[in-house]
Amino acid sequence: MSKTLQAIRGMNDLLPEQTPLWRYFEGQVARLLDGYGYRQIRTPIVEFTELFKRSIGEVTDIVEKEMYTFEDRNGDSLTLRPEGTAATVRAMIEHGLTGGGQPQKLWYIGPMFRHERPQKGRYRQFHQIGVELFNFTGPDVDAELIALTWRLWQQLGLAESVTLELNSLGTAQSRARYRDALVAYLSERLDQLDEDSQRRLKSNPLRILDSKNAQTQALLVDAPRLEDYLDEESRAHFAGLQARLQALDIPYTLNPRLVRGLDYYSKTVFEWVTDQLGAQGTVCAGGRYDALVEQMGGKQTPAVGFAMGIERLVLLLETLGKVPDELARQVDVYFCAFGEAAELAALQLSERLRDALPGLRLAVNAGGGSFKSQFKKADKSGAHFALILGDEELAARQVALKPLRDDSEQQTIGWEALPEHLAACLAQVK
Numbered sequence: 001m002s003k004t005l006q007a008i009r010g011m012n013d014l015l016p017e018q019t020p021l022w023r024y025f026e027g028q029v030a031r032l033l034d035g036y037g038y039r040q041i042r043t044p045i046v047e048f049t050e051l052f053k054r055s056i057g058e059v060t061d062i063v064e065k066e067m068y069t070f071e072d073r074n075g076d077s078l079t080l081r082p083e084g085t086a087a088t089v090r091a092m093i094e095h096g097l098t099g100g101g102q103p104q105k106l107w108y109i110g111p112m113f114r115h116e117r118p119q120k121g122r123y124r125q126f127h128q129i130g131v132e133l134f135n136f137t138g139p140d141v142d143a144e145l146i147a148l149t150w151r152l153w154q155q156l157g158l159a160e161s162v163t164l165e166l167n168s169l170g171t172a173q174s175r176a177r178y179r180d181a182l183v184a185y186l187s188e189r190l191d192q193l194d195e196d197s198q199r200r201l202k203s204n205p206l207r208i209l210d211s212k213n214a215q216t217q218a219l220l221v222d223a224p225r226l227e228d229y230l231d232e233e234s235r236a237h238f239a240g241l242q243a244r245l246q247a248l249d250i251p252y253t254l255n256p257r258l259v260r261g262l263d264y265y266s267k268t269v270f271e272w273v274t275d276q277l278g279a280q281g282t283v284c285a286g287g288r289y290d291a292l293v294e295q296m297g298g299k300q301t302p303a304v305g306f307a308m309g310i311e312r313l314v315l316l317l318e319t320l321g322k323v324p325d326e327l328a329r330q331v332d333v334y335f336c337a338f339g340e341a342a343e344l345a346a347l348q349l350s351e352r353l354r355d356a357l358p359g360l361r362l363a364v365n366a367g368g369g370s371f372k373s374q375f376k377k378a379d380k381s382g383a384h385f386a387l388i389l390g391d392e393e394l395a396a397r398q399v400a401l402k403p404l405r406d407d408s409e410q411q412t413i414g415w416e417a418l419p420e421h422l423a424a425c426l427a428q429v430k
Contacts, residue, residue, distance in 0.1 A: 010116070010124030020327040021314055026109065028155055029129050029308075036148050038105045038131060043087040045111060049077040054296055055086035055264055057204070066114040080113035084130040085264070085289065085305055086296075092134060093298040104134040109310075121277055121312045131286075132305035134293070139240035142268045142288065143248070145306055149272060149284055150250050157322040158313075162272045162283060164251065167258040168238040169206075169266055170230040172291055178229035179205055185223050192219055209257040225256055234267050241268055264292040268304065276319050277312060284308035329382035331361040332426055334404075336374040338390040343368075346389050349399065349415060356419035360426075379404055384429045385422070401425065 007013055014022065030040075049069050056062050068080040081087055088106060092098045109129045118124060131148075133141050146164065153159040169175055183205050186193060193201065194213040201208065209226075211217060230238075245252055258269055269287030277283075286306025293301035317323055333353075337346035350364045363381055365374050378386040388400035388410075399418055402410045403425075413421045 008124070010118035012123060012125070021317065021323055022310065024324065024327055025156070025310065025314055025317065026129070029109075029152060032148060032152055032155070033107045033131065036105070036144070038107045041088060041091060041106045041108050042110070043081075043084070043091050043108065045081050045113075046078050047081055047087055047090065049079040051086050051090055051296075052079055052082060055089065055292060056083070057264070062114065066116055068113045068115060082112055082114045084108050084110070084112065084128055084307060085132060085292070088130070088132045088305075089293055089296055089298070089303070092301075093293065093296060098134050098293060098298055098301045101135050103136060104132075106133070107131045119279075121309075121315050123311060127310040128307045129310060130305060130307035132303065134301055134303045136304065137290075137302045139237050139244060139268070142237075142241045142304055143244035145286065145304065146245060146250060146252075146270060147248055149306070149308070150248075153272070156313075156317060158274075158316060158320065161276050161316065161320055162274050163253060164245075165255040165258050165271045165273060166238075166242070166252050167226070167255050167269050168230060168234050169226065169259065169269055169287070170234040171266055174229050174231045174234060175206070175226075175266070178224065178226050181224040181229065182206070182208075186219075189219055192216075206259045209259050220257070227256055237267055264289040264295070266290050270306070272308075274316060276316060282309075283312045283316060326430075329361075329384075331363040331381050331383045333360065333362045333385050333387060333422065334378035334381050334383040335362065335364040335387045336371075336378060336389070337365060338371065338374075339394075342389045342391065342394050345394055346387075349387075349389070349418070353419055353422065357423055360422075385425060405429070 033040075049067070052067060053063055062082050067082050070078060072078050088108060092104065097104055107130065109127070111125050111127050113125055115124055116122060131145060133145070150159070150164075153162055170178070183201060186197075186201055186205065186208065190198060190201070192215065193208070194211065194216050197208045197211050197213065197216050208216065209220065211220075242252075252270075255271075258271060259265075265287045267288040267290065270285065271282050272284040273281045274283055275281060284306055285308075286304070288302070288304045290302045291300075293299070293303060335346050335350055337343045346364055350362055353362055354360060363383070365377060369377075375386065384403070384405055386402045386404055388402060393399055393412070397415050398412050399415065400410055400412050401422070411421075
């Protein structure tokens, strides 16, 4: 017997009962970004592997362990994108969109791929919404990114369940000085480091700062502090960001060990974290990457951005009970028709209603059925109202309108008056 076909581990189906919440969340974010003047960009999910080696860094965990990389028929090494910033930067350079100091405010949405151990809120195919800004140098846009995410949490009812953590990594030069000091300190205590941190000491020592190993964290208490190595420009930038957040009454905490997992970050880095999802606490993160465009072959271009994980934020909404009740409703109105002539008339009337009431969610019963069976379908759909058309209503050019969610009386409405009357009834229940 052949093996039952299944989805690849960590790459999940999104079923019809789940998609309303996803569409709700994505719609909230899209409208918010439109309101701040951001424009959407869409890039391929497959890129040349070199793009990610050059941008993310060859000695990062993502490039070394987690990427889905393969050779195509031409012998080119291709990779399913593990994150969205590199592809956006590539597109900016390729199409000349960063030249001449031209400012860009962009956002994207789509699947990303990393070969990690799947767990709740963390998958091998996962989805992100990201924002990338180019040719903005000051802390004002850093603050804007944080402000719009703060507004999103308020709109979604999550503001009390997330915390903002901030740090500054400084410029590449100041970070290099700090790196040397940290390596010197930890090298003297090499035998006290966990195995993973010993490996990172040679390849990416700053990542040791966010080690989850308790012994390593204890060792870091007396380690050199990154803030002591910051240049004056980075200090001023970070102070400017904090001043703006304070002016906006956005609460935050300083986390000197926040470094992020990608090599391209500089100056500001931030994370929105929650304690409601267990180990998968980061729901949105980002920062500045002022050197990345030049590093990838473009002209020197200041840049900043963030990405948020849709799976984790949807899970957070579910965990906290912040899912709007309306999302469980498939349609607003269910049209029941009995008999061939009534079915034809219902088909015509339904199209007239859709013309008159844009956005109306109207389902017309298909496949016939008894009065009882059609009403069972109407109730299951979650509709507020059922429209009923039988021989008597057809002869009188009327439709019966029956409320399904309360004990209000059934009404009879003429065909011509139906759009206006139905609109008024729906306005009362929404």
